[in-house]
Amino acid sequence: MEQKYSPKPIENKWQKYWDDSRIFEVSEDTAREKYYLLEMFPYPSGRIHMGHVRNYTIGDVVARFMRMRGYNVLHPMGWDAFGMPAENAAIKAGTHPAKWTYENIAYMRNQLRQLGFSYDWSREIATCDPSYYRWEQLFFLKMYESGLAYRKSSYVNWCAKCQTVLANEQVENGVCWRCDTPVIQKEMEQWFFRITHYVDELLENTMKMEGWPERVLVMQQNWIGKSTGSKLLFPLESGEGSIQVFTTRADTLFGATFLSLAAEHPKVLELCRGKAQEADVLDFIQRAKQSKRNEREAGMLEKEGVFTGSYCINPMTGRKMPIFVANFVLMAYGTGAVMAVPAHDQRDFEFAKKYDLPIQVVIKPSGQEQAARAEELTRAEEEYGVLVDSGEFTGMESEAARIAITEFLAKKELAELTVQHRLRDWGISRQRYWGTPIPMVYCEKCGVVPVAEKDLPVVLPLDVELLANGGSPLPVHKPFYLATCPKCGGEARRETDTMDTFVESSWYFARYSCPDFDKGPLDKERVEYWMPADQYIGGIEHAVLHLLYSRFFVKVLRDLGYLKVDEPFKNLLTQGMVIKDGFKMSKSKGNVVDPDIMIKTYGADTVRLFCLFAAPPEKDLDWSDQGVEGSFRFLSRLWRLVCENIDKMKSVSPVGEAENLSTELSGLRRKTHQTIKKVTEDIRERFHFNTAIASVMELVNQVYQVLESSRNDPLLWPVAREAVEAVIVLSSPMVPHICEELWQTLGHDRLLIDTPWPQWDERALKAEEILIIVQVNGKLRSRISVPADATDKDIEKISFADPRITEFIGDKKVRKVVVVPKKLINIVI
RNA sequence: GCCUGGGUGGUGGAAUAGGUAGACACAAGGGACUUAAAAUCCCUUGGGGCUUGCCCCCGUGCGGGUUCGAUUCCCGCCCCAGGCACCA
Numbered sequence: 001m002e003q004k005y006s007p008k009p010i011e012n013k014w015q016k017y018w019d020d021s022r023i024f025e026v027s028e029d030t031a032r033e034k035y036y037l038l039e040m041f042p043y044p045s046g047r048i049h050m051g052h053v054r055n056y057t058i059g060d061v062v063a064r065f066m067r068m069r070g071y072n073v074l075h076p077m078g079w080d081a082f083g084m085p086a087e088n089a090a091i092k093a094g095t096h097p098a099k100w101t102y103e104n105i106a107y108m109r110n111q112l113r114q115l116g117f118s119y120d121w122s123r124e125i126a127t128c129d130p131s132y133y134r135w136e137q138l139f140f141l142k143m144y145e146s147g148l149a150y151r152k153s154s155y156v157n158w159c160a161k162c163q164t165v166l167a168n169e170q171v172e173n174g175v176c177w178r179c180d181t182p183v184i185q186k187e188m189e190q191w192f193f194r195i196t197h198y199v200d201e202l203l204e205n206t207m208k209m210e211g212w213p214e215r216v217l218v219m220q221q222n223w224i225g226k227s228t229g230s231k232l233l234f235p236l237e238s239g240e241g242s243i244q245v246f247t248t249r250a251d252t253l254f255g256a257t258f259l260s261l262a263a264e265h266p267k268v269l270e271l272c273r274g275k276a277q278e279a280d281v282l283d284f285i286q287r288a289k290q291s292k293r294n295e296r297e298a299g300m301l302e303k304e305g306v307f308t309g310s311y312c313i314n315p316m317t318g319r320k321m322p323i324f325v326a327n328f329v330l331m332a333y334g335t336g337a338v339m340a341v342p343a344h345d346q347r348d349f350e351f352a353k354k355y356d357l358p359i360q361v362v363i364k365p366s367g368q369e370q371a372a373r374a375e376e377l378t379r380a381e382e383e384y385g386v387l388v389d390s391g392e393f394t395g396m397e398s399e400a401a402r403i404a405i406t407e408f409l410a411k412k413e414l415a416e417l418t419v420q421h422r423l424r425d426w427g428i429s430r431q432r433y434w435g436t437p438i439p440m441v442y443c444e445k446c447g448v449v450p451v452a453e454k455d456l457p458v459v460l461p462l463d464v465e466l467l468a469n470g471g472s473p474l475p476v477h478k479p480f481y482l483a484t485c486p487k488c489g490g491e492a493r494r495e496t497d498t499m500d501t502f503v504e505s506s507w508y509f510a511r512y513s514c515p516d517f518d519k520g521p522l523d524k525e526r527v528e529y530w531m532p533a534d535q536y537i538g539g540i541e542h543a544v545l546h547l548l549y550s551r552f553f554v555k556v557l558r559d560l561g562y563l564k565v566d567e568p569f570k571n572l573l574t575q576g577m578v579i580k581d582g583f584k585m586s587k588s589k590g591n592v593v594d595p596d597i598m599i600k601t602y603g604a605d606t607v608r609l610f611c612l613f614a615a616p617p618e619k620d621l622d623w624s625d626q627g628v629e630g631s632f633r634f635l636s637r638l639w640r641l642v643c644e645n646i647d648k649m650k651s652v653s654p655v656g657e658a659e660n661l662s663t664e665l666s667g668l669r670r671k672t673h674q675t676i677k678k679v680t681e682d683i684r685e686r687f688h689f690n691t692a693i694a695s696v697m698e699l700v701n702q703v704y705q706v707l708e709s710s711r712n713d714p715l716l717w718p719v720a721r722e723a724v725e726a727v728i729v730l731s732s733p734m735v736p737h738i739c740e741e742l743w744q745t746l747g748h749d750r751l752l753i754d755t756p757w758p759q760w761d762e763r764a765l766k767a768e769e770i771l772i773i774v775q776v777n778g779k780l781r782s783r784i785s786v787p788a789d790a791t792d793k794d795i796e797k798i799s800f801a802d803p804r805i806t807e808f809i810g811d812k813k814v815r816k817v818v819v820v821p822k823k824l825i826n827i828v829i
Numbered sequence: 830g831c832c833u834g835g836g837u838g839g840u841g842g843a844a845u846a847g848g849u850a851g852a853c854a855c856a857a858g859g860g861a862c863u864u865a866a867a868a869u870c871c872c873u874u875g876g877g878g879c880u881u882g883c884c885c886c887c888g889u890g891c892g893g894g895u896u897c898g899a900u901u902c903c904c905g906c907c908c909c910a911g912g913c914a915c916c917a
Binding site (some may be wrong): 213215218219222223225229246326328329337347539543549613615620626636637642680681683685690693695704773778780815823826 | 831832833835840841843844848849852853854855856868869870883884896897898902908910911912913914915916917
């Protein structure tokens with residue numbers, strides 16, 4: 001055995017062994033309990049980064065741990081392989097996205113292999129493979145049939161640089177999430193998935209998903225943004241038609257003095273036609289459309305508007321209300337029109353002050369003597385209260401009045417109670433090349449026609465020339481866009497938009513259960529065995545996007561009959577970022593640590609150990625080169641412990657049940673079993689690998705001490721061997737290569753990964769003497785050692801006999817004595 | 830503004846059910862081994878005090894409270910990170 005720990009040959013040896021023996025390949029086994037552990041699959045960007053290393057290390061520990069505990073563990077890996085970076089890189093390097101992608105996959109697969117992860121590679125998926133995306137196209141057809149996929153013209157978020165549409169979730173602070181270009185609004189025909197159809201279920205389930213972090217659920221709830229209110233109709237003064245608004249404050253209707261419409265509101269043009277204000281309105285609309293989304297943010301844009309020249313009537317007061325177009329009203333929320341109550345809404349207040357519009361107070365905030373006077377208001381009073389100056393509703397509480405007023409108007413068919421959501425349908429059309437083709441054709445005669453199921457997949461052509469400006473080549477690639485109409489057989493044009501890549505990642509986890517199945521997207525029996533994933537692990541940055549889409553997609557697949565689960569991921573762990581020098585690792589900050597170099601210098605086990613030890617998984621991890629050194633040092637210390645004593649340890653069996661051990665040796669034995677208990681519980685209950693590792697380190701430290709202090713004790717080696725074997729088995733999910741090697745060195749034939757997880761011995765945990773803390777008035781004053789079976793009374797007696805304690809008590813009266821069994825006594829004087 | 834987390838040594842972090850605050854590591858300092866260095870091993874390491882004792886006082890963002898006892902629970906405040914934000 002090598003005297004010095006050199007990871008490279010060991011890691012190569014075991015990785016090869018694991019590969020050759022296909023030890024991590026699993027199959028369905030209904031006799032055993034399954035455990036599906038999944039980490040978010042990576043985008044094949046070129047090489048893995050430390051965030052991946054951390055994510056996949058955490059997952060690997062859990063997978064190996066669960067396997068050793070007897071579960072039938074599915075632990076797959078694959079590639080989120082469609083996406084724009086492939087196109088950009090291809091243009092830049094003069095290559096093809098497919099070539100670029102597959103080369104990256106090959107490189108990254110090897111990187112993952114070198115980290116020793118226990119994946120079942122036979123289930124590997126690349127989403128850009130037609131054998132994968134063909135089923136996605138089938139889902140699209142089924143969704144189209146059932147109305148869950150539809151086409152509409154709407155204003156969409158457009159990134160000029162990426163030359164494509166973005167989903168709302170991909171717009172961050174008004175700029176493109178990928179390239180930071182300000183996003184503009186553009187009207188386009190787009191395909192949408194009707195995620196709003198599931199809005200109630202998506203929201204309700206967040207209330208009962210106990211295995212998910214609270215903050216992710218809260219983020220999703222905020223994103224869905226449920227809001228209960230009323231839809232009210234305001235008849236136009238002209239007598240022709242009316243305008244519908246959404247409001248949560250129908251109780252303030254008597255205070256509504258004007259109406260504000262979004263610039264894109266369909267009635268705007270009609271309202272100003274032929275009026276003196278027409279030119280101003282048109283000009284205003286023009287400017288509003290050009291204004292970038294980020295300028296619409298709070299505070300950044302002053303409230304502005306323009307009178308349309310038309311009026312409507314307040315259905316309660318009969319008062320004439322001027323209709324404005326205002327820059328702060330969003331077409332995409334509610335009805336694109338709001339009733340303005342300047343006394344009780346800050347935005348309306350500012351607008352009214354600016355354009356000198358009437359302010360009418362109709363709510364007296366609770367706890368206030370008098371209602372405010374309109375002319376004295378310096379800001380709107382937005383809180384609930386009691387209605388004033390509101391006809392027959394005067395004196396009612398806001399909450400009750402909100403409903404009463406709506407019901408009153410409902411009788412005249414002017415109102416209804418309703419619920420609004422912030423969540424909007426998911427626009428999935430992308431004007432990109434490297435994505436899943438949308439299986440639709442446009443026929444002059446028949447219109448929009450779905451591709452026949454038997455003609456799937458619509459294969460993305462690989463023989464294209466990429467355009468230098470970044471736009472998609474598909475619309476100019478004749479062999480692709482020329483199609484025959486499935487209905488009439490005539491000439492037709494194929495849809496050249498591709499799907500948002502989030503569609504692929506919305507169902508890949510189900511496909512892992514049967515990646516080779518070619519009779520349909522999902523093999524019922526297998527998918528029912530494995531789904532849902534028991535544990536999903538990934539970055540918090542997907543809290544809304546990927547995780548919400550996946551939840552939606554699973555409901556769709558369930559309703560289409562492909563799946564039986566309601567939610568894809570039973571438990572979710574969101575790991576923190578990897579930080580260096582106070583910043584997230586990034587090329588622009590120049591603080592990236594290359595996993596390849598780390599593996600080369602220290603070995604995979606050291607890198608894994610550091611990732612686990614430096615912080616609990618949900619927290620950010622501060623990368624520290626010295627910390628990595630420390631992890632390497634620990635593994636070297638463990639290596640030495642075995643190799644320096646191998647002859648002595650090999651010649652004995654680990655102690656089983658030990659009588660008559662010296663204090664030191666029974667102490668070590670106790671520590672061994674305490675450690676088994678601690679590591680088991682830290683991994684099983686909390687995923688706190690850092691404290692699990694700390695306790696293993698303590699055990700190693702104690703073994704070294706006892707080796708010294710009990711050098712001549714004949715029972716030393718059996719006890720030491722038990723301790724060392726515990727260290728190896730307990731560490732093996734975290735640092736599998738070194739442990740497998742040491743395990744073999746100690747003479748075991750069976751692989752560690754096939755060795756059952758150890759069970760601690762309750763009897764070994766028990767000490768003969770236990771330490772009791774003695775407090776006087778809550779302050780630590782002494783420590784006493786008592787027999788383990790000492791009663792509270794005994795502890796009290798021994799404590800009062802302690803000279804240090806008697807000194808503290810002196811001649812003062814003992815007022816109270818609190819004893820915490822087997823732990824602590826507090827004497828109050 | 831609203832909603833989540835969080836604030837503990839020089840640093841990363843422990844303290845899982847209200848019961849020894851600072852486990853485990855990193856860094857720093859001192860020592861041993863060595864011709865020397867590396868590696869390794871041992872000791873010290875929250876602040877202060879003196880009577881140097883396995884002593885005393887202070888200490889978990891700040892101010893209060895509950896309790897025999899609070900890093901942990903409650904109330905008020907400050908700061909940091911993340912999310913949402915002209916959503917009617």
